Amino acid sequence: MEINVILQLIDLVVSGKFIIRHYSSGAIKLMNILAIDTATSSCSVAIWSDGNIISSHNEGVSRSQAEVLVPTIQQVLKKAKIKAYNLDLLVTTIGPGAFTGIRIGLATARAIAQVVRVPCLGLTTTEVIAHAVPKTAWQEGTLLVALDSKRADIYVQAFANGHKPISEVSAIYPADLGKWLQGVPSPIYVVGDKRAQAVEVLTKAGYKTIVIDKLEVPDGSVMTEIASERWTKGDILKTPLPLYLRPPDAKLPRAGGRLRP
The missing domain is CATH 3.30.420.40 (ATPase, nucleotide binding domain)
Known part of the structure; x- marks a missing residue:
């Protein structure tokens, strides 16, 4: 801890x-x-x-x-x-x-x-992994970062050229990925440790996909x-807070951990 x-x-x-x-x-x-x-x-x-x-x-x-x-x-x-x-x-x-x-x-x-x-x-x-992709790597289309959530869903965010986000960070089921990306420019460049699963789903949905390897974390x-x-010296920043898209795996014990009578 x-x-x-x-x-x-x-x-x-x-x-x-x-x-x-x-x-x-x-x-x-x-x-x-x-x-x-x-x-x-x-x-x-x-x-x-x-x-x-x-x-x-x-x-x-x-x-x-x-x-x-x-x-x-x-x-x-x-x-x-x-x-x-x-x-x-x-x-x-x-x-x-x-x-x-x-x-x-x-x-x-x-x-x-x-x-x-x-x-x-x-x-x-997601934005850190997106920025690791050189701007010259995709001149058109959409960059999709797909990350493992350790559950049935995956963490995703879409970016336009220049690393500009065009979606919020989301947790979605892979089967819903095609619908979630509907209307974004093609092809879809996919990066992250869940890229293989994302590419499989998107290919079946009719998207043209291009895999970018070795950028997983x-x-x-x-x-x-x-x-x-x-950031520029002198800038005042708010204290960063965690971004949780789902509840933690750890659960409070029943009765707050107290022994049951």
Whole structure:
């Protein structure tokens, strides 16, 4: 659970590795962005500094993301030779994705942002994956991001060229995908870890589809690039909130967990 992440962050604060930001007079103030994603099946962390990705780490997570995330952040910061108090912005994915993973990433990003006194920007998983597709990859038609929800439905969002969203992020049954996309420009470029299922359904529905491989989960490096385009130093951001498209799998026990008489 995300409480483990909070405890690790408290240890970092106490140890002095996360220090309140300060600048000496005359110091050069670079813009540094830290991106965090644990919303899907991976853990991705990246540092962007004045136009360049200077450190990043991506891995599929077979163990708890709460165990992996903070050590990964430390590793990326160390490789970048940047202290947490030199960060200017935190960026994190807000969903859709795994309920617990979303909470872990959000809790971590918001905690670090609060400690070092910087803003925190939230991005959807679908827009991050969409932005990983080069603008030159599709000159016409529609880009569809299709992600696994771990249930019968899938998470989807459609984009026009230039990564402009033309739909809301939605959770729909694959059988309804053709109807949901009715009227959008063709062909349909499909990306995400549920692309195969989406292509199968759309092909049967008469759509022309083109598969874009290898882009299945959000990439922290892409997140920092989006953030650098959307945020300017001094901008005040609202605290990012989770985007849940369905209730969590965890259910409260009957009688609130109390023993029945």
